[in-house]
Amino acid sequence: xxxxxxGSGTGSADGLTRSAGAVVGLLSSLVRHxxxxxxxxxVSTLSTLDSTGPRRITDLAAIGGITQPSVTAxxxxxxxxGLVERCKDPADKRVVLVAITAxxxxxxxxxxxxxxxxxxxxxxxxxxxxxxxxxxxxPALEHLRELDDQQRDPGPSIGGVGTGLDG
Amino acid sequence: xxxxxxGSGTGSADGLTRSAGAVVGLLSSLVRHxxxxxxxxxVSTLSTLDSTGPRRITDLAAIGGITQPSVTAxxxxxxxxGLVERCKDPADKRVVLVAITAxxxxxxxxxxxxxxxxxxxxxxxxxxxxxxxxxxxxPALEHLRELDDQQRDPGPSIGGVGTGLDG
DNA sequence: ATAATCTATATAGACAGTCAATGTAGTTTC
DNA sequence: GAAACTACATTGACTGTCTATATAGATTAT
Numbered sequence: 440x441x442x443x444x445x446g447s448g449t450g451s452a453d454g455l456t457r458s459a460g461a462v463v464g465l466l467s468s469l470v471r472h473x474x475x476x477x478x479x480x481x482v483s484t485l486s487t488l489d490s491t492g493p494r495r496i497t498d499l500a501a502i503g504g505i506t507q508p509s510v511t512a513x514x515x516x517x518x519x520x521g522l523v524e525r526c527k528d529p530a531d532k533r534v535v536l537v538a539i540t541a542x543x544x545x546x547x548x549x550x551x552x553x554x555x556x557x558x559x560x561x562x563x564x565x566x567x568x569x570x571x572x573x574x575x576x577x578p579a580l581e582h583l584r585e586l587d588d589q590q591r592d593p594g595p596s597i598g599g600v601g602t603g604l605d606g
Numbered sequence: 607x608x609x610x611x612x613g614s615g616t617g618s619a620d621g622l623t624r625s626a627g628a629v630v631g632l633l634s635s636l637v638r639h640x641x642x643x644x645x646x647x648x649v650s651t652l653s654t655l656d657s658t659g660p661r662r663i664t665d666l667a668a669i670g671g672i673t674q675p676s677v678t679a680x681x682x683x684x685x686x687x688g689l690v691e692r693c694k695d696p697a698d699k700r701v702v703l704v705a706i707t708a709x710x711x712x713x714x715x716x717x718x719x720x721x722x723x724x725x726x727x728x729x730x731x732x733x734x735x736x737x738x739x740x741x742x743x744x745p746a747l748e749h750l751r752e753l754d755d756q757q758r759d760p761g762p763s764i765g766g767v768g769t770g771l772d773g
Numbered sequence: 774a775t776a777a778t779c780t781a782t783a784t785a786g787a788c789a790g791t792c793a794a795t796g797t798a799g800t801t802t803c
Numbered sequence: 804g805a806a807a808c809t810a811c812a813t814t815g816a817c818t819g820t821c822t823a824t825a826t827a828g829a830t831t832a833t
Binding site: 570 | 746754
Binding site: 510 | 780781783784785
């Protein structure tokens, strides 16, 4: 809380705190109204499968930050919904490889599109100068997300966590 | 998706979509790692009580977007934790008025401080220009939250919903 | 080679948070 | 003062999560 407090665009001493409050507040406002047809964790798991290909149960647990039994249950329900497939790994008969289906991929992309579009419509109602300021802050927002992921997952190349809202 | 697509700071045609994606992505990244000692709904309820004073059960249900039986259970557990008090309304003996206690208020403020500070530390690691851009986007972010609240709650003066992460 | 150990997943049992449906006490209206 | 309404509590179910443990298969050491 030392450096950029003087560097933030507001020029005031608590610009940083205010930035933090603004982002956190908006975040809060959105989360609790997200669609609930699938759990955040399910969407997050689908997202991982979609972007990085088939995975074993244990991987999904580590990536998603939940336990292996939870993933087992989650995958079973996703399978029942037709959104993923489970296949045995011929090289190691203990392993279950989970893959997203075409239906799963379709669902995911539709949901992602809807989320972004709804938010885009919100942005579209901003005054021009605010929309411009938001656009200029995009690299900062993307960078923040990277920093956040790094900080929580100091491990190697597991890839983005995927978080449900980005479904 | 018509106007500010050309007005956003990126200058590209999909600047709006990219802004939306950036914000949604960051928010997603943060949500799933929030502290879970109290549920989002509990913190949200505490926040409402803290900012608007004692409330009846039904109010809390409407404000929080959950059912009345859920609030009854939630309030009972908050009461057991010493964070709220329940008292009868002398004017209407059916009513239970729920009020936040000093301990509840302390908890809430500590949590809010911690959240904002953690996020501020993240912002502090941004390059100066990005931190400045983020600072400049604060009014836009705050405005977005307002727009979001309005859109979902076209009703009268219920006040901010409070969403758990802003605890 | 085979026994011990490790690994990947499944199962069982528990708990929190949510809901819909319904019960009960108190209030308002006609 | 009877009917209808309101505020809250209770019940029973379902989901998502956890810990602890079981089972099948793989690896390692002797």
